[in-house]
Amino acid sequence: MATTFTDSPQDGRIDEAGPNHTLHLLTTASTPATPGPSTPTASSLPLSPLEKLEKITIKDHENDIVPPLRPMSTPFPEADMVEGDIQCSQRSNDADGLGLDNTALSIPAASSNATFRQLPGEIHECILDHIFGVRASTSSKNSTAGGSKALRRWGTALRHSRRREVAQLSLVTSKWRELIQERLYRHLKIKGTKESVDQASYWFHEHPNLCSYVKHIEIWFPVFQQKNPAFDRTHRTPSPDRSALIRSLALADNTNTNVTYQSPSNNCSLYEVFLFVRLTFATACILTLEGGDRKKPPMVRHFSKNTTSLPVLPQVRTLVCKGQWNLIRENGDFQNIAAALPSLQEWHGSYARPKSKAYISMSTIVPNLPQFLTHLNICIEADYRREAVSPLFVKKVKAKAHLCAGLAKALPTLEHLAFTGRICGCFFDQGARLSDPRESRLKSIDLIVKNVCRPTFIWNDGSGITDMSFILAFESLVLAGVKSLERLKALDYLRIRFLDLVQIPLVQTNEFRFPSPSLNPYFQLKNNQCTGIWSDTILNELAHTRPRASFLDRAEYLGDIGFKDGQLLAPSTFSKTKPLSIKVSSYSSLNSGITIS
Known part of the structure; x- marks a missing residue:
């Protein structure tokens, strides 16, 4: 639970001389704003009898004259304070000379005037940026390549791997709950199977307030599935039993249990994925499709039964295709996707391995790019x-x-x-x-x-x-x-x-x-x-x-x-x-x- 600091009441202006003291103001040059001599200035004019008497009275009280204290409205309580070492404390000898209590002259600490909840929003943002990483706007220009946003590597986009741990920080304050949820749900990666998409759809239907936080939605399609599901290597257990699971898997490798794989049978089509994004994430502006890689990989189906076009996503401005050979193999495949993204500005396409088909297919696509596409990033061979x-x-x-x-x-x-x-x-x-x-x-x-x-x-x-x-x-x-x-x-x-x-x-x-x-x-x-x-x-x-x-x-x-x-x-x-x-x-x-x- 976050600690709440209460503001201490501001004390009124303290009578600098006290009720039992008479302070004789001699000249206007002795005010704190315009420091001057603490004794009367000499006058060359002759003094009248009344002035002579007043001068004698002043001379008798010369020892009682006390310089005025610095007002509390000044930024520093001491005039001889060393720069860089600000201390809000009053001199003890000054307080003793005036007969005042030290506690009455103490100045409240600056930190007591504001609580943690009342800190500016920028401070909270800086604290969370230190934990999550700096969050750049999805529409901002990238500093690399002369300010070009086309060269941004969306493969290294901001996704925090320790979601469960950092989610506990949302319990600090209600303000932090909103800021942390905004970061955790900013970039989501969902498996492109029917079960995973249905589960995500149900989750966001039960939590509609989280939908507006999603700006980058990533769908990855498996290229194979386990043929004998009885032996499941992806079975997850609580943390204390992970070591036992590793030992059991090691023993299983030494047995005659054969684990074979086959082409996936429950992958979603692009029609189902686009429909899910359209109905769930109205503010998502970046769409990533990962087709995967394997020998003779299956191509992701574009349409379901009785469909000939993809649902329109007017808010998506950036399309990222990883393992693009499994997603786009000819010009018609790209035109189907481009027709569903009328606001598309950026297209990032990368291939898992160099292929002759990649060069041949891209040579038929790039001459027919839509007019509204302004940023193009194609990577065919990246082994360097x-x-x-x-x-x-x-x-x-x-x-x-x-x-x-x-x-x-x-x-x-x-x-x-x-x-x-x-x-x-x-x-x-x-x-x-x-x-x-x-x-x-x-x-x-x-x-x-x-x-x-x-x-x-x-x-x-x-x-x-x-x-x-x-x-x-x-x-x-x-x-x-x-x-x-x-x-x-x-x-x-x-x-x-x-x-x-x-x-x-x-x-x-x-x-x-x-x-x-x-x-x-x-x-x-x-x-x-x-x-x-x-x-x-x-x-x-x-x-x-x-x-x-x-x-x-x-x-x-x-x-x-x-x-x-x-x-x-x-x-x-x-x-x-x-x-x-x-x-x-x-x-x-x-x-x-x-x-x-």
């Missing part, structure tokens, strides 16, 4: 590993479709674009050609390059900082992006980067090793300031297309870095931080090593 040569499925994709050309057709209507996968300069060339400089709305582009598309007859089309052919292909991609700035007038943020998380040891004289992701090539244009790789060709083209932009630094060399026995040799002064500039020709010193590990 260099490759010796392109995998075989890339040749299959090139024979059927080219995603770079299809993605370029979406640029005239988009404001923010993020893409992770294989891309080439064709994306910028065709995108700039299709965009009108006077009507272009594109503000930011963020590309994470898995590899640069190159002709199929090239056998050494790998990636990595030790592959000079990849570095030159990356330079051509950056050059195409710089050329597109001439027509993409609104573009003020451009980032192109290659991520390789495979560690290449850097050997120093003291045998200290560390990886080298700082050498990965990148290019960034933000607020007309450029960093990353550069060459004379890039500089000349940048001066033509964006004269106001310039590089912060132009280093000529990487330093004394070389290759020996499959390891990079670096001096002791080599920094692990990403350099502001890397000249393209500097990578030639790394071209003599092993290209893949």
Whole structure:
């Protein structure tokens, strides 16, 4: 139970001199507001007999004169208080000199003037943000990527894992109950089975006051279910018996009990999910659908019996698709979902593993995006590993479709674009050609390059900082992006980067090793300031297309870095931080090593 502090009554203004004392005010210069001498000022005029008598009387009482106390309305009770050490206490010698009680002059503590319940709402919010994490608005812009909201990673959205523990805090005050429920129900994740959806629907029907707190609803669809439900590994027991459960499961693994799985039979369709969201969560503006991943996964059914369209969700502005291959496989699947989301502004789609079908299906979808969609974030390959040569499925994709050309057709209507996968300069060339400089709305582009598309007859089309052919292909991609700035007038943020998380040891004289992701090539244009790789060709083209932009630094060399026995040799002064500039020709010193590990 929270402690309630009662406000102490404010004492009236205390008679500073006391009832038995006569205070003689000599001059107006002795007031506390305008400090002056405590004795009468000398006068050069002759004194009358009455003034002489009054002067004698004053002289007799000169020893009784006491300087007035500082009024209680002043912010500090003591004039010689040290800054930063505020103490509301009265000097004991002053009180003794006046014959007053120390308790009568004590000033009430500031904390007693306000109770915990009466604290401002911002203080309560800060306390709970310290426990739950800072809660950002669902409609606010993200600071990354030049203020682009398209690059927000909804996979790491705010969901507290210790819900049962922090729910006890709602018992502190009625105000905290509202604030904590708002945080706990802000992002819900529900299993996409009929039983789970029915249970959630019943819960919120019994607690309608909680529905308005839900802003982000996430539905995940199982891709398999247990074939013999008698052996249930997901059986939950109270905390004290968890150890016994673990031992029983370990013993069961050693028996001949076979646990087999099959395709799920009780999954909801998208029609049932959309209907549940429409009837329950009127304020939910973010919808996440997780299709899962497995070998030959089943696709989530879009419609139920006798239905041909999905229920409309006018309040949803952001759609997040995880394991998108199980949700959207062709253009018709996306158009069904887009028709039910008329207010859709953002689409985040990610694939569990790289597939040729993912590139082929996306190449048919992105040219037909609705006009109201302004933020697009597609991630097809996110393993962040260099490759010796392109995998075989890339040749299959090139024979059927080219995603770079299809993605370029979406640029005239988009404001923010993020893409992770294989891309080439064709994306910028065709995108700039299709965009009108006077009507272009594109503000930011963020590309994470898995590899640069190159002709199929090239056998050494790998990636990595030790592959000079990849570095030159990356330079051509950056050059195409710089050329597109001439027509993409609104573009003020451009980032192109290659991520390789495979560690290449850097050997120093003291045998200290560390990886080298700082050498990965990148290019960034933000607020007309450029960093990353550069060459004379890039500089000349940048001066033509964006004269106001310039590089912060132009280093000529990487330093004394070389290759020996499959390891990079670096001096002791080599920094692990990403350099502001890397000249393209500097990578030639790394071209003599092993290209893949």
